[in-house]
Amino acid sequence: MNKRTLTILSISLLFFVGIGILVVGKRKATATPLYDITIKEWPSFEMIYEVTTIDKTYTAKLTYKDSLHWRVDFLTDSTVPEAVGTWAEYDGKEIRSLDPFTGEITVNREMPSDGVYIPNEWLWPAYIPNRLIKSKGEIINESNGIATLTFTEYLSCDQDIHDYLQQEGQKPCTVGVDRVEVTVVKYRTDYDIPLSIVETIDGEEVRRITVTELTILD
Amino acid sequence: MLILGIVLILLLAVVQIASATTTPQVCDDDVKYWCSKVTYNSQSGSWLITDRYYKGGIDGGADWWQYYWIKDMHKINGNWAVAETWSYGPTHTNILLSSWYSVGADRLRVYMSMVQYKFGYYECSMGGECGYWCSATSQHQLWNNVSAKFSDGICTG
Numbered sequence: 225m226n227k228r229t230l231t232i233l234s235i236s237l238l239f240f241v242g243i244g245i246l247v248v249g250k251r252k253a254t255a256t257p258l259y260d261i262t263i264k265e266w267p268s269f270e271m272i273y274e275v276t277t278i279d280k281t282y283t284a285k286l287t288y289k290d291s292l293h294w295r296v297d298f299l300t301d302s303t304v305p306e307a308v309g310t311w312a313e314y315d316g317k318e319i320r321s322l323d324p325f326t327g328e329i330t331v332n333r334e335m336p337s338d339g340v341y342i343p344n345e346w347l348w349p350a351y352i353p354n355r356l357i358k359s360k361g362e363i364i365n366e367s368n369g370i371a372t373l374t375f376t377e378y379l380s381c382d383q384d385i386h387d388y389l390q391q392e393g394q395k396p397c398t399v400g401v402d403r404v405e406v407t408v409v410k411y412r413t414d415y416d417i418p419l420s421i422v423e424t425i426d427g428e429e430v431r432r433i434t435v436t437e438l439t440i441l442d
Numbered sequence: 443m444l445i446l447g448i449v450l451i452l453l454l455a456v457v458q459i460a461s462a463t464t465t466p467q468v469c470d471d472d473v474k475y476w477c478s479k480v481t482y483n484s485q486s487g488s489w490l491i492t493d494r495y496y497k498g499g500i501d502g503g504a505d506w507w508q509y510y511w512i513k514d515m516h517k518i519n520g521n522w523a524v525a526e527t528w529s530y531g532p533t534h535t536n537i538l539l540s541s542w543y544s545v546g547a548d549r550l551r552v553y554m555s556m557v558q559y560k561f562g563y564y565e566c567s568m569g570g571e572c573g574y575w576c577s578a579t580s581q582h583q584l585w586n587n588v589s590a591k592f593s594d595g596i597c598t599g
Contacts, residue, residue, distance in 0.1 A: 261569075263567055263571065275594065278471070321596065321598035332597060335574065337574065338572055339564065339574050340574070342574065343595055345503060345504075345563065345595065347595070350565075379472065382538075384477070387467075388467050388469055389473065425472060
């Protein structure tokens with residue numbers, strides 16, 4: 225291998241290394257989040273929340289010690305009276321719950337995958353960061369320790385969904401045309417704990433979650 | 443005689459087909475995540491469950507979903523009991539609430555019977571923490587063909 229070949233090889237190597245650094249750098253730059261996505265550890269708290277949908281209302285109490293220790297009690301239910309008094313508690317290993325029909329306590333030990341059981345989709349510390357990043361949410365207001373986040377999803381409409389909405393007395397969607405769901409979440413910025421969630425589809429409210437009591441215990 | 447027998451058998455088959463019933467469908471509040479329904483035939487005071495249907499989808503929330511359990515329940519001597527359970531269905535990542543899936547096999551159940559469903563959802567954060575939550579329990583009562591849902595969010599047994 226002569227000197228000229230070595231020089232060409234060295235220049236080529238430097239060129240490709242340089243291109244590689246540029247590409248990786250650009251990827252990192254585009255992945256930079258617009259918002260702080262740090263997942264905040266939730267403190268111990270007690271929360272009573274009310275969920276109102278088109279056809280029912282129920283209330284529940286969440287007693288949250290940490291991500292591995294929590295309990296939910298269902299306090300009221302407007303359509304299934306047997307559900308009142310149902311509870312479930314998690315100790316990091318298993319969920320014990322009262323079956324409202326058999327009256328038996330059941331134990332679920334098996335986690336289907338790595339991770340932890342959470343009380344609901346919106347009741348875990350990653351909910352707000354995930355909606356900001358994964359759902360491309362926007363913070364539209366922030367003052368006095370309360371922020372408002374909104375995000376939009378496009379939901380399908382087929383004949384089954386059309387018929388179901390009609391069966392439920394709701395405005396049926398147009399088959400083949402996506403429904404537009406807008407979710408507005410108010411939350412405490414110190415811990416990213418949601419305080420209210422309102423979901424509307426094509427302008428009509430379908431679900432409202434309201435935290436009626438929140439007591440931080442830590 | 444043979445013809446009469448064939449006619450009777452055909453009549454019975456027609457009656458069976460005619461009595462096939464599907465419960466009202468139940469879906470999550472947004473009709474975004476899941477739906478369920480049950481098909482059954484009434485047979486002189488009992489019910490032949492032929493299909494336990496479910497379908498689902500995800501959009502902006504879970505990374506994947508599955509049925510967590512599906513239970514046939516019946517009331518014996520005034521007490522509810524679980525007749526049979528199917529747990530941890532296959533995982534799905536489809537976005538559309540597209541095709542119906544059927545679970546279990548044909549089962550003859552007593553008069554006061556119902557089928558309950560619970561679906562499980564799995565989501566990870568950007569930081570790598572992952573959470574698993576469940577749908578409301580959807581319930582399809584066969585004796586009066588009424589469907590309902592309750593206990594949203596918790597992965598109860």
